[in-house]
Amino acid sequence: MRASRFPERGLGTGNAFDEVYRQFDRIGGTHRVVCDEVDQLEDANTLLDELPRARANGHITDAKVGVIGISNDYTFRQTLSPKVKDTLMETEISVSPYDAAALRTMLEHRADRAVVDEACDTSAIAKAAALAAQDMGNAPQALDLLRVGAELAEQHGEAPVTDAHIETARERVQRGRVATVIRDQTEHAQYILEAIGNLQTSGEVPARSKEIQRTYERVAESHAASPLSTLKRIQDHLSDLYMLGFLRRHEQNKGLSGGQYYEYELDLDPAIVLETRTEVAEHA
Structure with missing residues (x-):
């Protein structure tokens, strides 16, 4: 059968x-x-x-x-x-993040098969393992660091892969990871991130939701999109983006005269946000 x-x-x-x-x-x-x-x-x-x-x-x-x-x-x-x-009737098994020693063993095993002899310093492998352990403690991240480090060395005709290649790889991997998460957001959430990125670049943050709304409307219109019509919708998106870790939120309390409100700014490099938005717009 x-x-x-x-x-x-x-x-x-x-x-x-x-x-x-x-x-x-x-x-x-x-x-x-x-x-x-x-x-x-x-x-x-x-x-x-x-x-x-x-x-x-x-x-x-x-x-x-x-x-x-x-x-x-x-x-x-x-x-x-x-x-x-x-x-x-489940049984839960909790798996702790890998430490640097475990990640180094994994990377050495992979490098032994993927990289020609003497093309990668042992210190570079240790560096990739240590950086991954400090951050998320997972094997895919450590492998990404080693892979991108090797690609950088190859692109520049340099050998072996060194700690410096791994450091540069970390920046590239981090930017790529953040850019991917930004692309996963809804269209208007991306417009709001772009608006705050513009405000942050010009030194106008932290900003209130009303100030963000004005810049957001210009951003949406520049992409030939109809902006969200109410401040409440903008505030809902700001709250969601804060919960997702994109934004920092500062609570302000001006008493009876000014009331209580929030101000926002990006919790990541505005250059990554604006570069990602440019790439998304170019491929739209």
Whole structure:
């Protein structure tokens, strides 16, 4: 028995589960379904309720199923329905960030296969591991630092890869990561970031939401877009961008005469914001 032919117009959720169950029973034994970044599922409740109950509900008879969910969001389980929590009877395993020694071992293993002999200083590997450990403590970041450092050395015809290449790589990787997150924001959130970037470049921050609104309207119009019509909408976006870590927010209280209000400024390099917005506009 082979997997059923995938229909040209796709499968409904029920059809997809039925096919998965047929394959589980065909293979038999115990299956572990691993969902990396499980918090990104649009409807995690359905999947996490359906699979663990498959045998009890008679969908499979010759197999057993378990689910492993991987997430960096420690609050994810709080979003699950009570029914799903009862179904899972979950056990949480917390994985701490890698330290510099562990990251260095990983990088040495990769470099041994990806880089020709003597093309990378051992100190550069240690530098990449230490920088990644200080920041997020994850392997992909350390690998990015080493990869970009090697690319920089190759572009300039230099060998071996040194600490200086890794330092330059850190700046490039950080800029790339921030730029990607900016691109992920909505159109008007990006216009607001561009507006604050302009204000910050000209030394006009921290700025109140009304001041940001005026600059934002000019930015939106320059991109041939209709600005959001109310200050409340702008303030909602400012609050969201603050929560996401893009902005610093300063609370001001002028008493009975001036009232209480917030002022905002970017919590990242305005040059990255403006460069990213220019690139997005050029490719729009």
